[in-house]
Amino acid sequence: MKYPAKKLYLLPAGRCLVDASALDTRLAPGRLANLPIWSYLVETTDGPILVDTGMPESCVTDPEGLFKDTEDEGLIVPQMGSQDVVTRILDRAGYQPRDLVCVVSTHLHFDHAGGNRMFPDTDIVVQRAEYDAAQAQDNYFDCCKDPSLRYRFVDGDLELVPGVTLLSTPGHTPGHQSVLVKTEKTGAVLLTIDAAYVRGNFEDGVPFAVKSAVDAAKSIARLKDIAKAENAQIFFGHDAAQAIAWHAHPLHY
Numbered sequence: 517m518k519y520p521a522k523k524l525y526l527l528p529a530g531r532c533l534v535d536a537s538a539l540d541t542r543l544a545p546g547r548l549a550n551l552p553i554w555s556y557l558v559e560t561t562d563g564p565i566l567v568d569t570g571m572p573e574s575c576v577t578d579p580e581g582l583f584k585d586t587e588d589e590g591l592i593v594p595q596m597g598s599q600d601v602v603t604r605i606l607d608r609a610g611y612q613p614r615d616l617v618c619v620v621s622t623h624l625h626f627d628h629a630g631g632n633r634m635f636p637d638t639d640i641v642v643q644r645a646e647y648d649a650a651q652a653q654d655n656y657f658d659c660c661k662d663p664s665l666r667y668r669f670v671d672g673d674l675e676l677v678p679g680v681t682l683l684s685t686p687g688h689t690p691g692h693q694s695v696l697v698k699t700e701k702t703g704a705v706l707l708t709i710d711a712a713y714v715r716g717n718f719e720d721g722v723p724f725a726v727k728s729a730v731d732a733a734k735s736i737a738r739l740k741d742i743a744k745a746e747n748a749q750i751f752f753g754h755d756a757a758q759a760i761a762w763h764a765h766p767l768h769y
Contacts, residue, residue: 520560520561520677520678520679520698521558521559521560521677521678521679521680521697521698521699521700522559522560522561522699522700523557523558523559523699523700523701523768523769524556524557524558524559524697524699524702524705524768524769525556525557525558525559525609525764525765525766525767525768525769526554526556526751526762526763526764526765526769527554527555527556527557527605527606527609527764527765528552528553528554528600528605528759528764528765529553529554529555529568529570529571529596529600529602529605530553530570530571530575530594530595530596530597530600531550531551531552531553531595531596532550532551532553532571532592532593532594532595532627532754533548533549533550533551533592533593533594533595534548534549534551534591534592534754535547535548535549535591535592536548536549537725538591538713538724538725539551539713539714539716539717539722539724539725539754540716540722540723540724541723541724541725542722542723545591548591548593549756550595550756551713551754551756552754552755552756552759553570553571553596553600553627553754554568554570554753555567555568555569555570555602555605555606556568556695556697556707557606557609557611557765558679558680558697560617560677560678560679560680561677561678561679562617562677562678563615563616563617564611564615564616564617565616565617565618565619565620565676565677565680566602566606566616566618566619566620567619567620567622567695567707568620568621568622568628568629568709569602569619569621569628569629569630569631569632569634569635570596570600570601570602570605570627570628570630570631571594571596571600571626571627571630571631572626572630572631572633572657572659572660573601573630573631573634574659575594575596575630576596576597576598576600576601579593579594579595579596580593582594582626582657594626594627601631601634602630602631602634603631603634608765609765609766613634613635613637613638614637614638616635616638617639617677618638618639618640618641618668618676619632619635619638619639619640619641620640620641620642620676620682620693620695621640621641621642621646622692622693622694622695622707622709622710623642623643623646623688623689623691623692623693623709623710624642624646624647624650624656624660624661624689625656625660625689625710626657626659626660628660628709628710629659629660629661630657630659630660632659632660632662632665633659633662633665635665636664636665636666637666638666639666639667639668640665640666640667640668641667641668641670641676641682642667642668642669642670642691642693643669643670643671643672643682643684643691643692643693644669644670644671644691645671645686645690645691646689646690646691646692646693647661647667647669647691648690648691649689649690649691651663670682670684670693672684679697679698679699680695680696680697680698681695681696682694682695683695683696683738683739683742685708685709685711685735685738685739686727686728686731686732686735687711687726687727687728687729687730687731687732687733687734687735687736688710688711688725688726688727688732689710689727690727690728692709692710692711692735693709694706694707694708694709694711694735694739695707695709696742696746696748697769698746699768699769701768701769702749702769703746703747703748703749704743704746704747704748704749705748705749705750705751705769706739706742706743706746706748706749706750706751707751708739708750708751708752708753709753710753710754711732711735711736711739711753712724712736712739712752712753713725713752713753713754713755714752714753714754714755714756714757714758715752715755715757715758717736717752718736718739718740718750718752721733749769
């Protein structure tokens with residue numbers, strides 16, 4: 517079967533030390549886990565689409581500065597080199613910001629929307645509920661919710677272009693969205709993003725850091741149904757073991 521999305525690339529965007537209790541809230545705080553950060557590039561018949569923009573460039577020179585004097589100081593430590601800045605990642609994939617159909621912001625946390633300001637002339641597709649939450653709450657960084665950017669608001673699920681569907685999956689944040697991509701080579705690939713950090717959150721019900729545990733559980737149950745119906749391969753948001761098992765750019769799905 518031919519699918520309209522030609523290729524899906526996993527783009528490594530640095531790593532981040534995070535307290536392991538974020539992945540399993542049953543754990544006592546104090547041990548840091550080293551997690552992969554991702555952007556994703558989808559080549560479609562409409563043109564290239566970038567999903568998420570990684571961490572802000574400031575994390576290259578001042579990795580601890582973003583969280584200084586916050587409740588997360590010492591619990592979240594970005595591990596980012598200059599090669600992990602989103603525009604350099606995109607350049608290695610053969611594209612410039614002007615080439616993109618749009619950027620999809622799955623949610624507005626620093627490790628997913630930190631590079632959004634580097635796309636001032638590109639539509640940024642985000643759930644309206646997520647944008648509203650970010651503007652109303654002080655736990656979203658300014659670099660991730662800049663009101664001057666070209667936001668394109670979505671309310672619920674949307675087939676963005678043929679082969680790329682945005683799925684409303686609140687829980688981790690109020691307006692979180694996951695992405696279902698159907699490619700010519702692989703078929704359906706479900707990017708849970710942070711609807712499930714790791715396989716255990718998704719398959720075994722391991723509790724993790726979320727805004728609403730009730731919504732998160734509903735979103736995971738829904739994604740399981742979608743994955744089964746689409747016979748989809750599933751890629752989790754920050755699964756270190758999966759990052760080794762799956763292949764990143766320049767290979768594709």
